[in-house]
Amino acid sequence: MNRYDAIVVGAGHNGLTTAFYLAKAGLKILVLERRNIAGGCAVTEEIDSVNAPGCRVSTASYMASMLRPEVIRDMALGRHGLKMIAADPALQIALPEGEVLPWWGDDIRTHTELSRFSRKDADTFFKLDGDLKSLARYLQPFFLEPPPDTEATGLSGLLEVIRVGRRFRGLNGRKIADLTTFLTGSLEQFLDRYFESEEVKRLILANNLYGKHGGPRDAGSAMGLLFHLLSGGEDGKQGFSGHVIGGMGAITRAMAAACTAAGVEIRTGAEVERIESVNGKAAGVTLSGGDHIEAGLIVSNADPKRTFLRLVDPDQLDTDFRRQVRAIHMDGPAAKVNLVLDDEPRVDGMPPDAPALQKMLFTLVPTFEQAQRCYNAAQNGLLDPELWVDCVWASAIDPQLATEGRHVLTTFVQYLPYQPAEGSWDEHRDWLGDRVIEIIGRYAPNVPAAVVGRDVITPLDLERRFGITEGNIFHGDIRLDQLFFMRPLPGWAHYRTPIEGLYLCGAGTHPGGGVTGAPGYNAAHQILRDR
């Protein structure tokens, strides 16, 4: 009874994706999830059961942007209840002067908005957007492919060179220079080259450094520009960003339903304490209650640090490997503050007759200077009071998330240290909640008095609740030295691990974090090829 072809540790969206493809290939799969709910960082949960029962929101990830169309189609997520509405505007910043600046799906409307600040910038904006999209198209195919195998030699090494070379056919000298700038340059320096208006630059800033480790003046911070132009959603539209009806949990509920229909068994409330191996080969898992389950194939959806430093017996890995894992950059830098309101948020400058799709989205983005200062403070364990707060009033288009007369507002906050220099997050939790509400109140003055319930999820709470080491939302920073054939570690980018039969499938592997399904898809296909 206790024997499966494969065990997937963790029911995050990548674990579910891997489980689905393996089951479709005929394997008997068991998914074990430590929480009482499947979905990992893509879940919809109650915010404050004491003060506002029945009001739910996407407690962690909150926008669907790069979910792969292939995964949506193969898992028939639409048939299993997934409904996404394209965000329009895709982005909108609220400015301290009591104005809002939206980035519409319609180019002419966006041009008009940007022209309020600079006609020249409005023209440049679209030329640049086109150039960036064309550059992003070179990277796109690598999303659902393993990264180059740098260890391959002989004929397979040659085939790898040809595979990668073909992808970059047509990349001329200027484009190579552009690509290098994006991957290595700072966002501020890049934008200074093209734009004169602070507001236009801040609109672009607002979309490009979420959850990333680095301030806008740091080398490598321009990279986000390309990532956000990768495609996603049902139609694989470049730069797609969507609101999910029912919250992000609707994605993983649909995935779990697809898995169940494919014969996968999913157990929640089942924490894996140890991944067992014998003579360097995966043999099964032991649950925290002591149960042992055998399988020769184990796929871990947990992040690399959790997998190798906590779940695998230290004797089974060599010390150099463990040292490299420990050195993966992860800490922080984000939190969530989820609020229940008894009034709708009224942002200064928002047209009163604006559609719900516009009213629901507003980013309170700092200046470049402040963003960098906040990042630097966080690096030193300090809590900068001027935070960057991204707000989504989710019940505006999805009233079922809230009870009668209530509204749910989810906010993503950065930059914060994982480990405060003084005190602990348990002591600073209320400070964070109060701070975020105060900042929102500067732009939407009615909000502070309208708060009737809240759930403040500090970086430490992200780790405790969602099982993500050091609260890192991407299972490892998105930075050049931790991407592509270096994710999670050089030499281990093909989802395999030093233990035969143990694979990784989560966001800590190529191509990285976000609700994309890509690591899960790639891991499953690598496993099937290896078999």
Ligand SMILES: Cc1cc2nc3c(=O)[nH]c(=O)nc-3n(C[C@H](O)[C@H](O)[C@H](O)COP(=O)(O)OP(=O)(O)OC[C@H]3O[C@@H](n4cnc5c(N)ncnc54)[C@H](O)[C@@H]3O)c2cc1C
């Ligand atoms: C606050 C926050 C905001 C974000 N916002 C966005 C956003 O708006 N859009 C976007 O695209 N991405 C966003 N992200 C990133 C995105 O959610 C993640 O990168 C992605 O969900 C990771 O998916 P995963 O399946 O690889 O891992 P996870 O979702 O982390 O799932 C891993 C699962 O493994 C389980 N697990 C771990 N250890 C064990 C064990 N020992 N036994 C059993 N189970 C175990 C965990 O409980 C978890 O369920 C956000 C993330 C966070 C935290």
